[in-house]
Amino acid sequence: MTASLFTPYKLNDTLTLSNKILMAPLTRCMADDDLVPTQMIADYYARRAEAGLIISEATIIRPDGQGYPNTPGLFTPAQIDGWRVVTDAVHKNNGKIFAQLWHTGRVAHPHFFGGGDVLSSSAQVVEGTVPRMRELVYQTPKAATVDDIKQLVADYSQAAANAIDAGFDGVEIHGANGYLIDQFLHYDNNRRVDEYGQTPENMSRFALEVVDAVVARIGADRTALRVSPGAYFNMAADPRDRDVFDYLLPELAKRNLAFLHGGIFDDSMQFDYLGGSISAYMRSVYTGTLVGVGSYTAETGSTAISENKFDLLAIGRPFIANPDYVAKIRDGVELVSYDGAMLAELI
Ligand code: FNR
Numbered sequence: 001m002t003a004s005l006f007t008p009y010k011l012n013d014t015l016t017l018s019n020k021i022l023m024a025p026l027t028r029c030m031a032d033d034d035l036v037p038t039q040m041i042a043d044y045y046a047r048r049a050e051a052g053l054i055i056s057e058a059t060i061i062r063p064d065g066q067g068y069p070n071t072p073g074l075f076t077p078a079q080i081d082g083w084r085v086v087t088d089a090v091h092k093n094n095g096k097i098f099a100q101l102w103h104t105g106r107v108a109h110p111h112f113f114g115g116g117d118v119l120s121s122s123a124q125v126v127e128g129t130v131p132r133m134r135e136l137v138y139q140t141p142k143a144a145t146v147d148d149i150k151q152l153v154a155d156y157s158q159a160a161a162n163a164i165d166a167g168f169d170g171v172e173i174h175g176a177n178g179y180l181i182d183q184f185l186h187y188d189n190n191r192r193v194d195e196y197g198q199t200p201e202n203m204s205r206f207a208l209e210v211v212d213a214v215v216a217r218i219g220a221d222r223t224a225l226r227v228s229p230g231a232y233f234n235m236a237a238d239p240r241d242r243d244v245f246d247y248l249l250p251e252l253a254k255r256n257l258a259f260l261h262g263g264i265f266d267d268s269m270q271f272d273y274l275g276g277s278i279s280a281y282m283r284s285v286y287t288g289t290l291v292g293v294g295s296y297t298a299e300t301g302s303t304a305i306s307e308n309k310f311d312l313l314a315i316g317r318p319f320i321a322n323p324d325y326v327a328k329i330r331d332g333v334e335l336v337s338y339d340g341a342m343l344a345e346l347i
């Protein structure tokens with residue numbers, strides 16, 4: 001029943017995946033104190049190289065993008081060198097790996113970068129405290145100026161170039177889950193009255209500028225994007241958000257990206273204003289390669305692909321519990337169940 005997952009998938013002329021199972025991006029907070037990936041991280045990804053494509057844990061593009069302890073970066077020479085060890089290890093095992101490029105926006109905390117402003121689309125604070133560091137209360141962000149936005153776009157583009165330099169096969173821009181790019185795409189957070197706010201075109205502008213800058217730097221074949229049309233994490237939903245994604249997704253389709261990936265924990269979640277699940281909504285407005293994710297098993301994901309609900313399946317938590325997830329599915333071996341306690345170490 002899962003055999004269809006094991007046929008190759010051609011993303012474009014540059015990249016063909018050996019199977020349709022992607023390892024979803026999974027933050028592990030295990031980089032060293034200079035935000036450099038360690039040898040243990042290289043070994044962790046190398047063990048998972050049988051995935052058709054690994055998407056790395058979210059990796060910050062610059063210091064003020066950091067919102068959690070020990071998340072890796074891609075902005076210093078040491079970080080680039082550290083990632084090169086990872087990509088070499090994955091390639092040695094015949095795998096492919098994209099870097100997920102991340103700026104947390106208002107979910108950043110100055111504790112991690114020596115103080116200063118937290119940037120977002122608008123000065124709308126996210127209520128709460130940093131996970132695992134509950135003493136750190138989120139601070140009210142500064143609304144990015146147009147100059148700040150230009151610099152951010154340039155920094156995404158540089159991080160993408162750094163990713164290629166580090167040996168990644170491409171990048172997935174993290175536009176999902178309530179982080180910086182998503183903070184422009186939802187009315188809850190975006191209260192701007194300039195050319196980056198108020199209308200679907202304006203609210204999509206930052207996302208498209210980042211995508212276009214990255215495409216110009218490394219090529220559309222190597223560029224992917226993750227988005228959350230349904231707000232569910234660090235963001236409140238607003239029915240008007242649909243208009244933004246109705247505009248954005250067809251615009252993205254024109255760019256011939258490697259793929260578009262939904263950001264969600266459980267794809268059975270229904271969003272009234274999207275008329276159903278994230279994947280069903282995305283399929284209805286986006287014509288390119290779509291990656292489905294969110295509480296799927298190999299069986300349910302394979303069925304969804306055969307029903308043409310999406311093209312590729314990303315697997316998250318089961319990959320934390322089973323380094324050999326792909327082999328186990330192929331050979332029909334029982335999986336180890338995921339447990340949150342497994343986040344304490346890299347198996
Ligand atoms: C995540 N997820 C996530 N998403 C993302 O875009 N970047 C990231 O760095 C992370 N980090 C992360 C860490 C941990 C511990 C979890 C559990 C999840 C979300 C993840 O990619 C995926 O969308 C969800 O886990 C749903 O898929 P599964 O786990 O149900 O297959």
Ligand code: 8K6
Binds near residue numbers: 027131266
């Ligand atoms: C130091 C903490 C590690 C941070 C991991 C960040 C990645 C996000 C994982 C958090 C889980 C979010 C839960 C979302 C609930 C959705 C319910 C439908």
